[in-house]
Amino acid sequence: MIIPELQIGNISAKIPIVQGGMGVRVSLASLASAVANQGGIGTISSIGLGDIEGSAEVCERTSLEGLVNEIRKARSMTDGHIAVNFMGVLTNIDVLIKASVHEGIRMIVFGAGLPTRLPALVPDPDVSLVPIVSSARVAELILRTWDRRYERITDGFILEGPLAGGHLGFSPEQLEHPEDYSLEILLPEVLEVIKPYEDKYGKKIPVITGGGIYTGKDIARMLSLGASGVQMGTRFVCTEECDVSQQFKQAYLDAGEEDIVIIKSPVGMPGRAIYNSFLKDLEIKGKLKISCPYRCLTVCKVETARYCIALALLNSYFGDVDNGLIFCGQNAHRIDRITTVKDLIQELLSELESA
Ligand SMILES: Cc1cc2nc3c(=O)[nH]c(=O)nc-3n(C[C@H](O)[C@H](O)[C@H](O)COP(=O)(O)O)c2cc1C
Structure with a gap:
């Protein structure tokens, strides 16, 4: 071919x-x-x-x-x-x-x-x-x-x-x-x-x-x-x-199919991510503290948002995956x-x- x-x-x-x-x-x-x-x-x-x-x-x-x-x-x-x-x-x-x-x-x-x-x-x-x-x-x-x-x-x-x-x-x-x-x-x-x-x-x-x-x-x-x-x-x-950081990639390698979940994002759309300690913590606390000098997203309601998605994704990029959101596709567990x-x-x- x-x-x-x-x-x-x-x-x-x-x-x-x-x-x-x-x-x-x-x-x-x-x-x-x-x-x-x-x-x-x-x-x-x-x-x-x-x-x-x-x-x-x-x-x-x-x-x-x-x-x-x-x-x-x-x-x-x-x-x-x-x-x-x-x-x-x-x-x-x-x-x-x-x-x-x-x-x-x-x-x-x-x-x-x-x-x-x-x-x-x-x-x-x-x-x-x-x-x-x-x-x-x-x-x-x-x-x-x-x-x-x-x-x-x-x-x-x-x-x-x-x-x-x-x-x-x-x-x-x-x-x-x-x-x-x-x-x-x-x-x-x-x-x-x-x-x-x-x-x-x-x-x-x-x-x-x-x-x-x-x-x-x-x-x-x-x-x-x-x-x-x-x-x-x-x-x-x-x-x-x-x-991204090695820790981000390792989270993909470690993920099983059951670890891949749909989350609600402050962007107002669902997202797919790896269920990790950040998401567990969020479930317990309900809402994390946000300080937002800069409204990077037109749709993010800072007063009611449960977390700052920019910070959460940035943490994972830098390797602090326990305090970060890790987006992935449904097939990430196959890698x-x-x-x-x-x-x-x-x-x-x-x-x-x-x-
Ligand atoms: C970690 C991650 C971050 C993503 N971020 C964006 C994004 O910022 N904007 C966007 O349009 N798509 C984003 N996507 C979607 C990808 O561009 C791509 O269309 C999608 O992942 C394709 O599906 P696959 O991951 O199963 O190959 C993201 C996907 C992943 C895995």
């Missing part, structure tokens, strides 16, 4: 694998550039890159500086394709997106919120705009809005199913029945709603599926169902190049070793070929 390339707008990746953006600081320059060097698309996560203590002004300035530094560092490590992932609920999202484009980023991935203003913010057609969706309904809503307002369509969609890591675009009730929202069910629905827009604009809208993709066989299945590529997060965490990005991608491609 010839490995198909992944075309997203003007970007042609040699292999149909996108490494998903992972915050806080899980996917930075080191991981993203390693994936890009193997022919995939590496994604830097833009969230939580600055100080979270100090004045709002300092937090905002350092988050911008942090992102620009990661983009420049990634650029110095690869000539391959680097995307940046944004959450729609970030307070300073406009500034961060504009800075990324200014730094030469040619693919913007937008999740956790509706990207209704994105084409106005990034009018350059050379920059691929790729929203993350979890249903055909939202994909259609975005296409309809952009078509009417901007006479433009998306350059692709990431379709994220219920087995993914981090925040999830499903209700807790839906997550009790993930089989009803599997990628195998969602993908044909999305392909159907995008068709009239592909016809109208005479261009393909690639759909990249993510959430629970673990082997090359999984990738082959997605491609055979009409996906143009896959997005993977969890498997890239246990690579040498992944930017039993740390590998390199190169070896992981070789393994996936050889499985894809034999599938």
